[in-house]
Amino acid sequence: MITLVGKIFDGERIIEQGTVIVENNKIERIVEGIEIPQGSTVIHGNFIMPGLVDSHLHFFGVEEDNVLSWNIVNEIDAAIRSTRDMERLLRSGFTLVRDLGSKVAVRLDYLQRRGEILGPTVIASGYSLAITGGNDDPKDLPIDIAQRLSYSFYCDSPYECRKAVRMAVRQGARVIKVYASGAFSQGGKILPGLALDELKAIVDESHRFSLKVASHAYGKDAIMDSILAGVDTIEHGLGLDDETASMIKERGICYIPTLATYEIPFEVRDPEAKVYREELVKRHFSEDMSIAVSHKLKIATGTDYVGSKRRPHGRNYREAVLLSKYMSNLEVLRASTSIASECLDVKAGYIREGYRADLIILKDDPTKDIENLKPTNVSYVIKDGRLYTGYGLYQE
Ligand SMILES: [Zn+2]
Ligand SMILES: [Zn+2]
Incomplete structure (x- = not known):
């Protein structure tokens, strides 16, 4: 189980401070505020959004x-x-x-x-x-x-x-x-x-x-x-x-x-x-x-x-x-x-319960500066519920 805490864009709107819980390959929960389940890996991200x-x-x-x-x-x-x-x-x-x-x-x-x-x-x-x-x-x-x-x-x-x-x-x-x-x-x-x-x-x-x-x-x-x-x-x-x-x-x-x-x-x-x-x-x-x-x-x-x-x-x-x-x-x-x-007719692009866990964690907020979507600002990528380092933390 992975728990993400930070500012969230859920595919539609902004949640100033929220929690996303990923279990297996799915998004289990998204809530406003901080809510950390026991025994979960926690990542504090500055900005969390769909991939x-x-x-x-x-x-x-x-x-x-x-x-x-x-x-x-x-x-x-x-x-x-x-x-x-x-x-x-x-x-x-x-x-x-x-x-x-x-x-x-x-x-x-x-x-x-x-x-x-x-x-x-x-x-x-x-x-x-x-x-x-x-x-x-x-x-x-x-x-x-x-x-x-x-x-x-x-x-x-x-x-x-x-x-x-x-x-x-x-x-x-x-x-x-x-x-x-x-x-x-x-x-x-x-x-x-x-x-x-x-x-x-x-x-x-x-x-x-x-x-x-x-x-x-x-x-x-x-x-x-x-x-x-x-x-x-x-x-x-x-x-x-x-x-x-x-x-x-x-x-x-x-x-x-x-x-x-x-x-x-x-x-x-x-x-x-x-x-x-x-x-x-x-x-x-x-x-x-x-x-x-x-x-x-x-x-x-x-x-x-x-x-x-x-x-x-x-x-x-x-x-x-x-x-x-x-x-x-x-x-x-x-x-x-x-x-x-x-x-593309694919059920993706939202952080919602039951959706596949395809998310990214950014160092800085792209609503403030869209350049913050650049690769060196991507700390982590979660694909099908698995955690990978992004180019913000990874060097080829
Ligand atoms: Zn073409
Ligand atoms: Zn073409």
Whole structure:
């Protein structure tokens, strides 16, 4: 039994001084004031809260940020580096992450659940679903080689896309990821992604398997098609406007702006494309975000970090820092815990009786300064009721 005493954020509100009692892998009790059961290990924490959530990342296990490297990486290297990244995420305070396309995440999920590796709970998509010749298809390779190596499954037509969902399910997917558009990854312009009829078939098939659908959407057309197809979360969401925001709100779709990836420059060779990218990103940090906030969308933290040098796992708290420019620190904490868990359809993100014991203990209060979510401020992480030291007390 572990007893935690201190200021608490329970996923919804602040308790100035309270006690959390963890028994086995569950939260047994949360009360106001101090109440220490006999024979319990006691930790006096300055700030106790649910573990952090990253709703959008990739375990690519590569140093570089480009599509070819993500596809041709040696898969054993990717697995070993990603196992390291799992531990880094955990010791940085993350107890739940969602991988939206990689070669190793369904296996990380499997091994973490068996208790064989350290790390957060992983909700993995397995294959991401995309069109042939899209932004995630390394076109320098022959198509059969590209498909063989890809973390995406290329599908063209509603029939093929239904099969693609089943291919992901076969791998062990717990969410389905679709590309409703391209990205900046190759060249900088936005190419079209899956068409509306394909998206509809994917959503129908995914929901038959009780899986949520996450849609990578750049530009209004891709956002609109994703909404009309019935997806559950909009990823990136560049080019949000009042019309699409109202529809997102009405349907209870989550909006995951992945600001952390855009604060880091992406290599774009074509100068025209570079200007275009910069304009869209600038708009994302201003108009898109103010529309999302004013429509009171369910905004969740997601970094789109991939485990590369520039987007390393462990610094995923950056998303919370960036979101704090648009909302109060308390709202950022909700976006990082309870709201993100709801978006991932996982019973987590709250310190409540009967919930799984996934908690963190911080040295300083993040409601006063959101930077206090940084890894060196994390003293302890409790995952499934087991106590680990965070980077505040642990050195690699
Ligand atoms: Zn994406
Ligand atoms: Zn992504």
